[in-house]
Amino acid sequence: MIRYIVRRLLQAIPLLLIISIVVFALLQGSGDPLAMMGGRRTVRPEDRERLARILGLDQPIYIQYVYWLVGNDWVKIDTDGDGLGDTPGARKGILRGDFGSSLVIRGKPALDIILERVPNTLILMVPAEIVILLASLAIGIYSAIRQYSWVDQAVTTGSFIGYSMPIFFIALASMYLFAVNFRKWGLPYLPTVGMFDPKVGKTFGQVAIHLVLPIFSMAVISISGWSRYIRSQMLEVISQDYIRTAYAKGLSERKVLVRHALKNAAIPMVTLLGIEIPFLLGGAVVTETIFGWPGMGRLFMDHLTRSDTPVVMGILMLISFAVVICQLLTDIVYGWLDPRIRYD
């Protein structure tokens, strides 16, 4: 098993390198980071030229990539525009742990910007995933074992409604109902935006109450999809011979469902989870934007629209790395769930 893990990790190195090259190349075509530096006014050509030179944006794309990868502290930068390098570069490159400095928040390390947001995203996404997973399991299993009951029919109808609603609609509708209108009607109400009320501070109660609407919005859609998937997996498994055998041997329904049915139905779900978990790091762009949640999704969009390559590359590489690790973990979990799978 250890040899397998080491082999997979070694295989990940060229994979991450290829990902970085592709993403870097794609980002170069996504716009000029200097174009919007003037705010609502057009940037003066002299300033654009000066900043391009100092920030290294006037270099060919492969040079920019090399600087991003291994740094530029081995070359001199032309800061005064006389065509000669006069100041040593300060970047060490991602291979030496330097993600570069943000082009938007000039001088601030991209990694610092990203790490500031990671905890906020996890505060939102981890509880949301737990709520989604638990509710989906409960609903999916119940629907499967009570197939065609009125509860199953109601859940099916609800799932289709929930799944067909766009997240921005659910988010705004819930915001207007529970925050704006509840307040107008004199009912206990929820806050509209933010992670906490700055007037009160970042307390557990504040964060908890600000989590309600974003999690609700994400959960409505995700539970609708996941519960249908779990229901169909469970239906397939509980019709198998070994389940009938388990019942025939006198095992209780709970034991049959949890030990035998759910464990086998979980294999495809683990695949999906393995793909989904690393993207928790990426946050939820729409939800975070609407609710003003200071997470990674918003950070990514804010910096992508300003072509801030160091920050965007940093986020994407972190997610890529997380995908590689989670896929490895997924494969290990397969082995635990299905004894037929061996890696040695």
Add this chain to the structure above:
Amino acid sequence: MRTMKTTFALIIVATLLLTSCGGGAEPAEPKIITIAWTQEPNSLNRSYSSMWYMAALIQLYSCSPWQFDENNEAYAYMLTELPTISEDGLTVTMRLRDDLVWSDGAPLTSDDFLFTYDMITDPGNTVDSVYPYDMFTVAAPDAQTVVLTFAEVFTPWMATIWSGTVMPKHILQPVFDAEGSIDTAEWNLAPTVGCGPFTFVAWESGSYLQFDRNENFWGAPAKLDSVIFQFVPDDAAQTAALLAGDADVGFWPPYEDIPAFQDAGLLVVTEPSGYNEGWFFNFRDMASVGIRDLNVRKAIAMALDRGSNTALRLDVVGVTETFWDAMPAYVDPTITPWPYDPNAARTLLETSGWIDRDGDGIRENADGVLLTITQGNTNKTERQNYQALAQQQLLAVGIDLNIQSFESDILFDSFSDGGPAAIGALDIMQWSDVPAFPDPDSSYWLCDQMPSDDNPYGFNYFGCDETLDALFRQQVSTVDPAARAAIFHQITKYMYENVYYLGIWEDGDVWIVNPRLTGYKFSGVTPFFNIMDWDLVP
């Protein structure tokens, strides 16, 4: 079933507990207001950010020699009087008040201005712009006097320099001495030492910015204890936050939400900011044959129902005609708006040889070239909606409007990278822009700003007209205000007659204010100029 009921009851109780301990709290004792801010600044050092959402904040924690009031008139702020200018227009002298101090008690003197100038012009610092600091030198003959000497006359100096840029030398000089740059100075993101009526307290990325009253402020102390800028990137969420009372002030709401604010008893305050949404016409060689025909441009001006299209914006803003409509003194008074007259537009097109020969509804010239005009803008919904209306209205007179929209950083990409505006791929471009408001200067139509291989970042996407170029160069070096206004009358008339620019709507500032706030005023140049007078209803 009993378990389900218990679970349900627990959820209800938890929800009630959460809601009662959070949003329903009684108003706190200190006077704190929350301003919904849809964009987060990228720096708090004015020299490192050109964002409007940053520039607007600086009146809280920073200071400027002069500010602009609610009539956008300049008044002395850190000075004993407005700066004096020499007869030749080359020397500007500022006399600082002698009681100026930084929030940590250190005196604020002319040395800080000299240091600021040095930092902006030093090549080791990647400030956003050195304009127009590269056009003058600074001297500090004594602690209260700052003298600027220009190499040549530069009339828009008052609108373009020292706007919240002054940096504390005693904080930043050691950083510069140690690192040769202030790019990474902590002060840029946490300016705990400032000279405004408030001081910086906290900036939580993506969440909020907080400023508390500056107890060492050299002017009258602020009445509010704290001002919080909460980042609310979504317009609809900003509206909800204002309606729910989670924010006291909002900026630039969607126009369609204004009736909802008024119904909720919130106040709508508009302020001219110099910005106008407009159509910039491309008359460069690579533009289409149609758009280079003056009669086609005139026909477009008359075929577009700007009045009705703008009325959809709930009468908060009006239609504009020229790039300088927010400064009427500089607009030729004989200019009358192009009327909405589709029949006159059709006649004009026909006299110019644009006739629908094949009956497909789109006109052609004698060579069979279709009258197809490419129009592009950023992909902001309001602009895309306007494009759709314009497309229908122009089609009614036989003009095919090919509409396109782009992300801003793609639309304004450089000539060498194929930016659509720079390479002349668009016949008409729409966005909101401003002269050096409240000064009328603009460089957009200068011939040496034409983008090319040699000048990839040039921003004259429209064309070179020698007459116009000469007028723009003349105005910027004309010291006499009356003579300068007369030149602008010529510029506005010339551009109007040649339809180089067509105003679409006035794009002033729109603020939503909770009536519990008092004493507030807004300026279109320095928005929070009287933030120290803001108060809450007792």
